[in-house]
Amino acid sequence: MKEVNMWTISDNKTWGHLAQRFEWISVMAQVPQDVRHHAEGNVAIHTQMVLDALQQQTAFQALEAQEQEILWAAALLHDVEKYSTTVTEPDGRISAHGHARKGALKTRSILYKEVPAPFMIREQITALVRYHGLPLWIFEKKDPLRELIKASLEVNTQWLYLLARADVLGRICTDQAELLYRLDCFAELCRENGCWGTARAFASGHARMHYLRREDAHPDYIPFEEPLTEVVLMSGLPGAGKDTFVKQYLSGMPLISLDEIRTLRRVAPTDASGNGQVIQAAKEQARVYLRRQTGFVWNATNTTRQMRSQLIDLFHSYKAKVKVVYVETAYRQLQQQNRNREAVVPSGVLEKLAARLEVPVLWEADEVIWHIW
Secondary structure, eight states: OOOTTOOOSOSOOOHHHHHHHOHHHHGGGGOOOOTTTOTTOSHHHHHHHHHHHHHHOHHHHTSOHHHHHHHHHHHHHTTTTHHHHOEEOTTSOEEOTTHHHHHHHHHHHIIIIISOOOHHHHHHHHHHHHHTTHHHHGGGSSSHHHHHHHHHTTSOHHHHHHHHHHHHHTSOOTTHHHHHHHHHHHHHHHHHTTOSSSOOOOSOHHHHHHHHHOTTOOTTOOOSOOOSEEEEEEEOOTTSSHHHHHHHHOTTSOEEEHHHHHHHHTOOTTOHHHHHHHHHHHHHHHHHHHHTTOOEEEESOOOSHHHHHHHHHHHHHTTEEEEEEEEEOOHHHHHHHHHTSSSOOOHHHHHHHHHTOOOOOGGGSSEEEEEEO
16 A cells, blocks of 8 residues: 555556556567577566566565665666667677666656656666666776775665666576676675665765775775865756855855856857856856865856866865755746746756756765755
8 A cells, every 4th residue: 555645656557557658668668688688578578577576576575665666666767768779789789888877867857857756766766777787797897896885875785786686587598697696796795895775984075085086095094184175066957046045055155156157248058169168267266266275156057977077176176175065946846947037048958958967976075965945
């Protein structure tokens, strides 16, 4: 029986209903898979087998109802972008490189716009989709422990193990026993390093960033140097309420606002060349503050990890602590607030930004705050 106020992607979980309701489900039947790894057939068949395998696991049955719904939705969505990434190679093999990363973006979009989910639930499902292949391949990474620690800061690794195990059991292949052994090795690696079902603990955000930014660092090392100042990096879609947050909570700090610089220079949001000059002007102002060891707020969308990492690298190079504040509001509210802005972002641009949105996670900065209006 469904608990009161429990989120679910669908009360009716029959495949026929799901395929009729969601286009991204119906197209799964059109997506082939390589017979070496998926002799069961197309993505729709595989996904149904994964869902069955997930629910048969004793550890899944022991979870609370809402936790089961999170994992069930992640299993449903784990291969959602095989549709757009599947190709037949020259040798006849079928591959879907990048489907997990692209699938995470699609999952976030679905659970933000189409089937709205509470923020933390949405982001956990998104992370499960993003990392669902990691348990199988982690020991082939250059630094398995570092990859594990980063993932643990973003996803519940115990749930990730259950999803990956269902992914293996929900297929027909000749190497299933080997794959299951890999998963057990992943679970043991988690347990040995304080990452089993929990984020790896650090003495401080500064210690966490010291480890993640240096290849030779140990996760238990506590750096003796303290940051010289603090920079607040705002993040969020246009109209999400970043300006309001800054006025309410950060009004005492110097502000670098890309919107204000655009207005002064009369640069349109769609002007790529002009926006490049705006960013350079903002960076020059930031360097002035950083050299003076004066904290400030950088207010811009910063909706992708690449955008943020370039700025965070700059701020860290001046020994500043970086706090990322991500601001979000419901999709319909976002559209309305964007329309009410002085500098309205065209709807097409807003949709593209939303489709590529990467919500900040703990391994990106010294501190990450999520503010949901």
